[in-house]
Amino acid sequence: MNRYRDDPAALRALVREDAVHRDVYLDPDIFRLEMERLWARAWIYVGHASQVPEPGDFITCDIAAEPVLMLRQPDGTIRVLRNRCAHKGAKLLSDRSGHVGRFLRCPYHNWSYRPDGQIAAIPRREGYDGTGLAACEAMRGLGVVRSEDYRGFVFARLAGDGPDLASYFGNSLSSIDYMVDRSPTGEMEVAGGVLRYLHDSNWKQFVENLNDTMHPMAAHDSSAGTAKELWADQPADAPKPMAIEQLVPFAGGYEFFDKMGVRVFPNGHSYSGVHFSIHSAYAAVPEYEAAMQAAYGPERAQDILGTVRHNTVYYPSLTIKGAIQTIRVVRPIAVDRTVIESWSFRLKGAPDLFYQRNVTYTRLINSPMSVVGHDDQQCYRLIQEGLAAGGNEWVSLHRDHHPGEADDLTVNGTSEISMRNQFRAWANLMGAP
Amino acid sequence: MTEAEIASFLYHEARLLDEKRWDEWYDLFAEDGHYWVPLARGQTEAVFHTSLAYEDRLLLRLRIERLRRGPPSQHPPSWSQHVLQAPSIETAGADGWHTRTPFFYAESRGDETQMYAGTARHHLVAEPGGLRIRLKRVDLVNCDAALPSIQLFP
Numbered sequence: 088m089n090r091y092r093d094d095p096a097a098l099r100a101l102v103r104e105d106a107v108h109r110d111v112y113l114d115p116d117i118f119r120l121e122m123e124r125l126w127a128r129a130w131i132y133v134g135h136a137s138q139v140p141e142p143g144d145f146i147t148c149d150i151a152a153e154p155v156l157m158l159r160q161p162d163g164t165i166r167v168l169r170n171r172c173a174h175k176g177a178k179l180l181s182d183r184s185g186h187v188g189r190f191l192r193c194p195y196h197n198w199s200y201r202p203d204g205q206i207a208a209i210p211r212r213e214g215y216d217g218t219g220l221a222a223c224e225a226m227r228g229l230g231v232v233r234s235e236d237y238r239g240f241v242f243a244r245l246a247g248d249g250p251d252l253a254s255y256f257g258n259s260l261s262s263i264d265y266m267v268d269r270s271p272t273g274e275m276e277v278a279g280g281v282l283r284y285l286h287d288s289n290w291k292q293f294v295e296n297l298n299d300t301m302h303p304m305a306a307h308d309s310s311a312g313t314a315k316e317l318w319a320d321q322p323a324d325a326p327k328p329m330a331i332e333q334l335v336p337f338a339g340g341y342e343f344f345d346k347m348g349v350r351v352f353p354n355g356h357s358y359s360g361v362h363f364s365i366h367s368a369y370a371a372v373p374e375y376e377a378a379m380q381a382a383y384g385p386e387r388a389q390d391i392l393g394t395v396r397h398n399t400v401y402y403p404s405l406t407i408k409g410a411i412q413t414i415r416v417v418r419p420i421a422v423d424r425t426v427i428e429s430w431s432f433r434l435k436g437a438p439d440l441f442y443q444r445n446v447t448y449t450r451l452i453n454s455p456m457s458v459v460g461h462d463d464q465q466c467y468r469l470i471q472e473g474l475a476a477g478g479n480e481w482v483s484l485h486r487d488h489h490p491g492e493a494d495d496l497t498v499n500g501t502s503e504i505s506m507r508n509q510f511r512a513w514a515n516l517m518g519a520p
Numbered sequence: 521m522t523e524a525e526i527a528s529f530l531y532h533e534a535r536l537l538d539e540k541r542w543d544e545w546y547d548l549f550a551e552d553g554h555y556w557v558p559l560a561r562g563q564t565e566a567v568f569h570t571s572l573a574y575e576d577r578l579l580l581r582l583r584i585e586r587l588r589r590g591p592p593s594q595h596p597p598s599w600s601q602h603v604l605q606a607p608s609i610e611t612a613g614a615d616g617w618h619t620r621t622p623f624f625y626a627e628s629r630g631d632e633t634q635m636y637a638g639t640a641r642h643h644l645v646a647e648p649g650g651l652r653i654r655l656k657r658v659d660l661v662n663c664d665a666a667l668p669s670i671q672l673f674p
Contacts, residue, residue: 280559280570283666309591313582330579426666431570439568446570455667456557456573458586464669465593 089116095519102514105488106481109474112289118422125516126151127245130255132405132416133157133167136239137276146184151245156180160202167243168204169230204229238267259356262399266409268391270434271382278433279446283426284455288467290419297398297406298359298505300344303337306466310458311337329447336365347500355512357505360397361497366410367395375438402512411445423471429453527607529651530621534602537673542584549577550652557658598629600672616645625674636674637661
């Protein structure tokens with residue numbers, strides 16, 4: 088019994104133009120429906136092509152709280168398959184990454200599969216002669232999940248029908264272009280390990296926070312504000328340690344974040360840092376800039392290097408920072424439990440300094456030991472607990488709201504438009520089948 | 521420096537953390553000292569590979585000052601308890617002492633307690649003021665797991 092599945096009116100009533108009902112964060116029935124509908128109908132980030140360079144290389148993960156695997160095929164293409172033996176349902180692969188030979192084999196009864204997911208062999212197959220196996224679901228082998236690769240980013244859509252990747256993400260894909268094109272050869276690869284941060288809060292708390300530019304002055308005063316004070320006595324021309332260069336801009340102030348600007352797109356996507364961002368003031372590297380101009384021409388090179396967007400949200404599963412080549416991936420587990428993965432990339436043909444920057448940034452900001460992350464996580468948890476209070480069942484999203492606002496525009500950076508835009512997509516993707 | 525003196529220093533170091541005597545703990549680090557919690561088993565690279573934490577004295581100072589300000593995530597505050605196995609000196613020579621100390625670590629906050637196990641590896645050097653830490657490396661047995669906030673110092 089799911090009290091929202093069969094009650095479209097109740098579901099629709101959860102989202103107003105400028106507020107949402109607390110059940111979207113608290114109700115396990117809503118979480119279940121989100122996985123069945125929103126997360127199945129959206130294009131969900133699985134992994135990066137550089138994680139599976141050779142045929143037989145795989146990674147595993149849960150998307151929409153369902154196990155999948157991403158496998159490089161003998162012909163060099165990438166497939167996303169359901170990580171479930173067609174026989175009794177055991178997960179076939181349980182390592183987070185690895186290599187299989189010509190076949191995938193279930194550890195329980197040795198059913199084996201070709202890389203495309205078709206059944207290759209079943210031990211003592213004659214035992215199934217004359218049974219209904221040939222006509223049943225099991226004979227389909229491993230389910231193939233529709234997937235697409237955009238410049239190395241592999242996304243999957245569990246509900247097969249519907250818009251392709253390019254129509255779903257639209258012009259927001261430019262943020263991926265701006266990240267990858269920071270390599271003079273237009274290539275990057277995953278490097279440096281993955282941080283996995285367990286949040287005891289709903290996945291939407293995290294996704295909304297990415298373009299919530301009103302919180303750093305409150306939540307991050309203890310970290311960024313302290314960093315600013317620790318550096319305050321230094322002469323203006325003292326070389327800044329990377330940690331100071333990265334942490335202090337979080338204390339940029341309301342004016343800074345407001346002028347940064349935020350851009351929204353249809354289907355819930357958005358980015359902040361339209362005009363500049365907390366990454367704008369990093370030290371320049373002249374020889375790299377020369378390599379970029381040689382590769383792209385002066386105009387495009389200037390465009391790429393001058394684009395320093397803050398966070399781009401590929402709703403609902405991926406958030407990226409193109410200017411420093413890090414991404415965070417949202418893996419929902421339960422209504423109040425979410426794992427946030429943080430990955431770093433190495434730009435091919437770019438100086439090591441850039442890679443050092445993204446490794447440093449992700450450690451300082453995204454680690455379970457991050458002094459910035461601790462306060463974000465605490466605030467998400469406080470919402471999770473505070474919303475149990477009676478008397479007001481609504482969460483306000485009114486900041487800079489204008490009735491009938493569009494889902495394809497740029498506004499001032501401290502507007503809560505990105506959250507309203509996410510909930511418009513939410514209501515749309517959660518609608519009845 | 522005797523083995524007993526080295527061990528006594530390491531027990532004292534853990535005690536300072538559990539008693540939140542952070543300034544005294546900070547003073548145990550050499551000028552170029554680091555506190556490192558790797559992300560991967562056997563990790564050899566701290567600058568070009570992600571870690572759970574890799575902090576020089578500036579970042580340790582930031583962490584300590586922040587904790588003192590009572591940030592959002594320290595309401596209620598965290599408390600820790602280290603339980604150390606007897607340290608062993610792995611090597612001793614001109615560059616100081618390299619020690620290995622298996623441990624259990626509990627970090628408690630409100631009604632919740634997290635438990636960790638691992639091995640601390642110290643590189644200690646003799647300075648005029650006494651022993652100092654050049655590197656404290658903390659290898660958690662579950663370093664690559666999805667982890668909740670770890671707010672103090674395993």
